[in-house]
Amino acid sequence: MFDQTPPQNENHIIAERREKLAQWRQDGHAYPNDFARENTAGKLDELYGDKDAGELEAAPVEVKVAGRIMLKRLMGKTSFITLQDLSGRLQIYVARDALGEEVYASFKRWDIGDIVGCMGTLFKTKAGELTVRVESIRLLAKCLRPLPDKFHGLADTEAKYRQRYVDLIVNEASRFAFVARSRLVRSIRGYMEGHGFLEVETPMMHPIPGGAAAKPFTTHHNALDMDLFLRVAPELYLKRLVVGGFEKVFEINRNFRNEGLSTRHNPEFTMMEFYEAYANYRTLMDFTEGLIRHAAREALGTECFDYQGRALDLSQAFARLTISEAIRKYHPGFTETQLEDPAWLAQKIMDFGEAVKPGGIGSLQLQLFEASTEAELWEPTFIIDYPVEVSPLARASDADPAITERFELFIVGREIANGFSELNDPEDQAARFRAQVAAKDAGDEEAMYYDADYIRALEFGLPPTGGCGIGIDRLVMLLTDSPSIRDVILFPQMRPGVTTI
Numbered sequence: 001m002f003d004q005t006p007p008q009n010e011n012h013i014i015a016e017r018r019e020k021l022a023q024w025r026q027d028g029h030a031y032p033n034d035f036a037r038e039n040t041a042g043k044l045d046e047l048y049g050d051k052d053a054g055e056l057e058a059a060p061v062e063v064k065v066a067g068r069i070m071l072k073r074l075m076g077k078t079s080f081i082t083l084q085d086l087s088g089r090l091q092i093y094v095a096r097d098a099l100g101e102e103v104y105a106s107f108k109r110w111d112i113g114d115i116v117g118c119m120g121t122l123f124k125t126k127a128g129e130l131t132v133r134v135e136s137i138r139l140l141a142k143c144l145r146p147l148p149d150k151f152h153g154l155a156d157t158e159a160k161y162r163q164r165y166v167d168l169i170v171n172e173a174s175r176f177a178f179v180a181r182s183r184l185v186r187s188i189r190g191y192m193e194g195h196g197f198l199e200v201e202t203p204m205m206h207p208i209p210g211g212a213a214a215k216p217f218t219t220h221h222n223a224l225d226m227d228l229f230l231r232v233a234p235e236l237y238l239k240r241l242v243v244g245g246f247e248k249v250f251e252i253n254r255n256f257r258n259e260g261l262s263t264r265h266n267p268e269f270t271m272m273e274f275y276e277a278y279a280n281y282r283t284l285m286d287f288t289e290g291l292i293r294h295a296a297r298e299a300l301g302t303e304c305f306d307y308q309g310r311a312l313d314l315s316q317a318f319a320r321l322t323i324s325e326a327i328r329k330y331h332p333g334f335t336e337t338q339l340e341d342p343a344w345l346a347q348k349i350m351d352f353g354e355a356v357k358p359g360g361i362g363s364l365q366l367q368l369f370e371a372s373t374e375a376e377l378w379e380p381t382f383i384i385d386y387p388v389e390v391s392p393l394a395r396a397s398d399a400d401p402a403i404t405e406r407f408e409l410f411i412v413g414r415e416i417a418n419g420f421s422e423l424n425d426p427e428d429q430a431a432r433f434r435a436q437v438a439a440k441d442a443g444d445e446e447a448m449y450y451d452a453d454y455i456r457a458l459e460f461g462l463p464p465t466g467g468c469g470i471g472i473d474r475l476v477m478l479l480t481d482s483p484s485i486r487d488v489i490l491f492p493q494m495r496p497g498v499t500t501i
Contacts, residue, residue: 042087113143211235250274362387419468
């Protein structure tokens with residue numbers, strides 16, 4: 001439950017407030033919709049916050065403000081309340097002599113959380129606080145449930161996520177995180193458009209899921225009498241657009257993966273994917289590095305900051321290591337010979353507490369990397385040259401056909417981006433799809449389907465192309481110092497349960 005001090009009978013409080021609402025209905029039209037706000041707290045502070053009392057008295061400023069009552073001090077014939085709107089807080093001075101006995105008596109019965117509108121003039125208190133001297137005030141919406149105590153806030157972390165509307169009312173840090181998220185997405189969109197990319201929208205419901213190794217959500221279209229899948233990635237549709245001649249495209253939108261919940265995973269999440277013809281994975285690493293730095297500068301004004309109490313420097317060149325190099329860097333006792341031994345790899349994966357999934361050397365190395373090394377990559381690090389068997393959509397290296405021209409970017413031990421030179425050979429892609437189908441038939445729920453139309457598109461010719469996906473939620477986590485993905489998703493998916501105030 002939300003913590004309140006001192007303890008109160010919540011049901012009693014709600015009952016009292018419902019009685020007040022019933023009286024309000026009898027007195028006139030409840031929940032009016034004819035109050036037009038003209039001013040916001042933040043703008044008034046920006047325009048008049050530096051004016052002194054004399055200036056405001058000499059040139060009175062009439063205002064019309066509205067917001068939620070967050071503080072209330074009753075002092076007989078006069079009272080102060082603090083209103084909160086989208087831009088900040090503003091003090092309101094309410095006097096009985098200005099309103100009349102009846103209106104003032106009604107005002108005194110209003111509660112913390114009620115939404116009000118008022119008209120008046122600005123002045124400065126003796127303490128120098130910008131304040132509205134009220135000439136008229138109205139109740140616009142009744143708050144029937146008590147807000148959490150201002151000193152303790154939301155005691156139940158899950159309540160914060162389940163009832164985000166309450167969290168946003170009382171938690172300034174939460175409001176900041178989501179305003180920052182919006183600004184960050186806007187800055188990324190501007191960066192992409194500034195580099196000549198075209199923003200597009202591709203389907204959310206796919207007849208064949210593809211573009212990532214992930215288990216999809218399934219739905220059914222009644223009119224067509226066919227199953228459809230919520231997309232796990234937009235990749236295959238975006239590359240169809242490159243085939244069609246849109247040579248630089250990007251999309252910022254939702255993906256859906258039927259996976260577990262954690263501080264890093266939500267089944268519905270936001271990704272940006274972008275594709276550029278005549279680019280490869282190395283040029284995309286350079287571009288992604290520049291984009292991440294740009295995002296940090298836009299969000300924080302610096303490329304060097306702390307995340308969860310530990311310093312992080314994005315100004316230096318991002319490291320680039322193969323899977324094997326990364327494992328050996330963080331585990332110096334492991335040898336290159338051992339990392340080529342399937343039995344040793346399998347045992348070591350189990351030593352780190354993970355089950356071994358079937359696969360070749362490349363797959364086992366990746367499993368060991370994920371179990372032993374991924375969390376160690378605090379400073380920005382590109383892990384490059386992934387094995388073909390775990391990269392069904394990436395182009396194989398001309399120098400070594402067993403590996404692909406693929407990278408993943410890790411920061412603070414989390415994957416932030418995944419990109420590669422795209423496989424544009426339709427026959428090679430068809431063979432890899434067939435291998436994925438075989439893996440699915442053998443029980444791999446995350447293996448890909450065979451997409452015949454995508455093969456057909458490749459047969460019309462996909463130019464040499466590079467593509468990358470960036471996890472927007474994880475990037476926002478990084479730049480708002482948030483420990484959980486739920487802190488940066490307004491309404492994260494939760495396990496069944498009801499948390500009430």
